[in-house]
Amino acid sequence: MIGTYREALNQAMREEMRRDSRVFLIGEEVGYYQGAFKVSKGFVEEFGPQRVVDTPITEAGFTGLAIGAAMAGLRPIVELMTFNFGILAMDQIVNNAAKIRYMSGGQLAIPIVIRGPGSAAHQLAAQHSQSLEAWFCHVPGLKVIAPATPRDAKGLLISAIRDPNPVIFIEAQLLYPTKGDIPEGEWTIPIGQAEVKRVGRDVTILAYSKMLLLALEAADVLAQDGIEAEVVDPRTLRPLDTKTIIASVSKTGRVVIVEEGWPFAGLGAQLAESIYTHAFDALDGPIVRVTGADVPMPYSRPLEDLAIPDRDRIITAVKQVLS
Amino acid sequence: MARSSSQRDDWFALYRQMLLIRRFEEKSAEMYALAKIGGFLHLYIGQEAVAVGCIDAVEEQDYIIAAYREHGHCLARGSDPKAVMAELFGKVTGLCKGKGGSMHLFDVPRNFMGGYAIVGGHLPLATGLAFAVKYQRRPQVVLCFFGEGAVPSGQAHEAFNLAALWSLPVIFICENNRYAMGTPLEREMALYKGVTERAQAHGIEASRVNGMDVLAVRAHIREIVETVRQTPKPFFIEAMTYRFMGHSMADPAHGHYRTREEVEEARKHDPLLLLKQQILDQALGTEADFKAIEREIGQIVNDAIAFADASPFPAASELYDDVYAEPTSS
Structure with a gap:
């Protein structure tokens, strides 16, 4: 349904x-x-x-x-x-x-x-x-x-x-x-399994929760420019499914990590470390992170918009890792 | 005569338990000095009548949960002194395979649900045990031990409110030993003379008992347990007691925050001396009986030390065990 x-x-x-x-x-x-x-x-x-x-x-x-x-x-x-x-x-x-x-x-x-x-x-x-x-x-x-x-x-x-x-x-x-x-009846997903939400060859975008939806939107826009992004959703953040993530990175060689939280000691730092440790040789360039701004969340709408990742920032980041 | 004989056995059983805790802990202090025991070691010496009197008043099915000064509660619950000492030594034969230590003793088969070292943090857990009991309509009660230093904490008051709001069968036992570490009651708590009133303010019935008199403690708790078992609701007891030793091994028995005279005065009310006197007054035993018990307990404690000493430390392969439970089909 x-x-x-x-x-x-x-x-x-x-x-x-x-x-x-x-x-x-x-x-x-x-x-x-x-x-x-x-x-x-x-x-x-x-x-x-x-x-x-x-x-x-x-x-x-x-x-x-x-x-x-x-x-x-x-x-x-x-x-x-x-x-x-x-x-x-x-x-x-x-x-x-x-x-x-x-x-x-x-x-x-x-x-x-x-x-x-x-x-x-x-x-x-x-x-x-x-x-x-x-x-x-x-x-x-x-x-x-x-x-x-x-x-x-x-x-x-x-x-x-x-x-x-x-x-x-x-x-x-x-x-x-x-x-x-929503699958009806008995429906379970094992904890600790990531999923490739969109298949691509040029770059891996790692994103979870709300940021996944933005990443998929960004991938659609990038496709119009001939850039095929693979979007991977860890779904479980601990324990992390490094295997699925590494498989994607090994294919694309380029990584953008999107998270809504603060950058310093944020989850993306851990995701990047896991990739550098297990798949350094597969990378064609440094990982780029798109994160929330390093500030307490402002109330005013224009400032708030600046503090939260959006589709265009993801697109910019992808173009940066591909350049 | 039969009644007198059973009373004799009963009183001596209480004495034996208190003496076991006393000698076990004296020996623990020695082992700490020899660096066989590490970390923090908080001794219960002086407060034995509270754990022994309360725990003797409940059944095996009832839950016990305590703070970090909990060797006495664990031994009173019937845990094997060897396994407790081995835990203090950090050995794999310890109650918790050496992973908990002095402050985190657990003996789940005996419904001893742990020692906790964040002051006030286990009171919500106690209300949760009581919630589960009521949810499943089981005839159990929960005894939750803590010091008076936990009473001003926010978590304690949240627990009191929930226990009262939902009529949960938890008996909060505040062991008032007059010092939160080195801070005396009157400098830690507004309205320090009314510790029970704090519970009463949440709608919890509360009372005070002489925590140095094991017979008085047990009689009082028995009455409350019976009430709570019939009609689930919380209760709060303030047991007036005194710790003869420092807060931990890092703290001398007297010095910065209390005088030698004060400690010596308190020692006159030693719960072991009091029960011994009660036994002698009733002509239920003789000095020879006490000597025999002393030998018996000395042997148990020595055996515990020998066992702990001879036991191996956990293997390196134990490090990552017990972080997560393995899923089972349910």
């Missing part, structure tokens, strides 16, 4: 909650409000308030509670209204969710999904517009997923819910209304 990214997430959670009574959803406004972004529409009506748990605005408290519930055998899905608020739960995520298995010598597993929108929407200003995936990717013990399409969102969210580890699942507010194919 054709549906929105929002519907894909809703289906994934609904199907898993029907299948497994240990799965429950917890977060701010997930129940009677139907989700701050309406992702859990209809849930409290179907599953009741015991399994669709509205919380006070206390991210450390309810994220920690969910981790404790996972220790005792449940499979929580924590909805963060946005990942900006997840900063308040960083102690729970980093010091508890990610480490309890290791510290206990493997006695416990923490099967939990922590999901919600990351990155910028429009004019939400500095505290509501940031891409924090690099923070989470830095931490051993966590898995990090950032799907771009409804199909990937559904297949990866189901896999995340079934995974026995803590999974950080980063969505995007601007992706929620985007449409695409």
